[in-house]
Amino acid sequence: MIRNQWYAVLDSKEIKKGKLLGVTRMGEKLVFWRNTDGAIGCLADKCAHRGVKLSCGKIISGSVQCPFHGFRYDTSGKGILIPANGRNAAVPRNFKVPSYPALDAHGLIWIFWGEAKKLPEIPWFDNLGSDFSYSTVADPWDAHYSRVIENQLDVVHLPFVHYNTIGRGNKTLVHGPLAELEGSAIRVWMRNAVDDGRTRPAKPSQIDKSSSPVYLYFIYPNIWQNVISDDLRVMIAFAPVDEAHTVAYLRFYQRFIKVPGLKQFVNWIGGRGNIRIAHQDRRVVETQQPKPSGLKIGENLIQGDNPIVLYRKYREKLQKKR
Template identity: 50%
Template sequence: MIKNQWYAILPSKEVKAHKIVAVKRMGLDLCLFRNDDGDVGCLVDQCSHRGAAISKGIHHGNCVACPFHGIRFDKDGKTVLVPANGKVAKAEERFNVTSYLAKEAHDMIYLWYGDKEKATEQLPFFDDLIKEGTVYSEMSDCWNAHYSRCIENQLDVVHVPFVHYNTIGRGNKTVVNGPALEVKDKFLVLSANNSVDEGQEPIKASELAINPHMNLRFMFPNVWQNYISDHIRVVIFFVPVDDEHTIFYIRFYTDQFKMKTLNQLTAFVGRYMNRIIERQDKRVVETQRPKASTLISGEHLLRGDSPIIMYRKIRDTLKKEADET
């Protein structure tokens, strides 16, 4: 994982009022809950007293209580009450548990993975999706794959006519022109421009430009968008469970029609298509070894893999920068 980054980890709807939710993210066992103001708390799911899972406990307004001995913690992990010592006793700091910063935006919960004092305000998302009339459908699936492999698959323009030969890759366009690629800070944009092999030389990336109306976009550390058209987008949050598993939260956004019901119907159909295409990818990516990708590897990459190479370079740089600080 890359430290000191905001990772999308869970749709907001999964953490309901007065409930405690247990999840594994970034290799960490976590529990999430909402306080009386609706703010999300994220704690390590292990009581500091005798090691029981806090998520099995009871929600108490602004706090959660361990199921074993009732010790209560607020959303910052601070001890509020140790029942065995009585209400008159001052809560001891030694019982505090580790907490993580959590924020919500765009119906998604983000976790700051790193030093709290270095947390930034900006959350990774595509702001052009925030407009009146836009609706989305959502599906999820867990892959037996490292999240870096999952992301690279969505930046891979070479695999489309093979893995998706009967869906989005129909037409046998195996020659990869470019692809055109732009990099802005922690933001990648690329355009696929494959063609049928008729004996021609592939067009060089330097001779191509990004198609503003149809492209792929990625924001570090784990948010991707397929800009299918000005009115249809697919967004994927690649959520790391641990070093070997990743949950995909896939959304189909549309504002194609003036009537909301028609947009909702389109999004519903889009969800079904997303599942078909996603399962085609999953079958192959889960077989990749080693599990995680690295900048320096024994893989023999192609010219058409330039987006993947750039992803690896930026990821490697971000990891080194975080480790140095």
């Protein structure tokens, strides 16, 4: 996993008012909650006193109280009360639990997994505004998040994995695709075709962006969008759990139906469709070895895999930068 990045790690609705949430993300056991101002706390789920899970405790006046001896911590992880020492006693500095900056934005919970002094902006799509409505489904995968992301940049698998859904039509010949890196984002334009036995795949440079309205849009480290049309999108946030597990937050976004009630129903149907397609991918991707991807993992790649190569190269660059 790449250090010093904002990661979408939960759906906002998973952190309920007045409740602690203990989950594994980024290979670490973490506790999340909302304080009285609505700010999000994200601490290591381990009390600095004698190692109990803080997520088994309570929220008292916006701080987390350990269930064992009642020590309390604020959202920065600083110890603010040791009841046994008395309410007026100062809390020594070593009573501190590691914490990550956390925010609630775009209906997702983000943590800055790192130690930068000045925090960068949260990554988000410039083409996905609040005029869209959406539904979310949380889908657990037994796969490293890099493999789940690569699957969403893979245009070669469509006629095989999705032969009866989005890959119908036996378009096995892969032109391009064209994959471009812009800042920390990758965009992919594709054109798959039925193989007539005479046509050779076009080079990536021969793909005409303007004639392929559908494109893929990924922003490092972990959000992706399929731009299906101006008014219809699929978005996925790939929350890293550990080296072998990911939770994919799948979202169906649309802005062609705005009528309350009908809108939610359409979004729900869209969400069901997303899950059906994602599960066609999941059963295959979960079998990939090794679990995390990388540039030198002994795979043999083809022209059609070029978005995956680009993803791996920039990922490695970010990993080295840390």
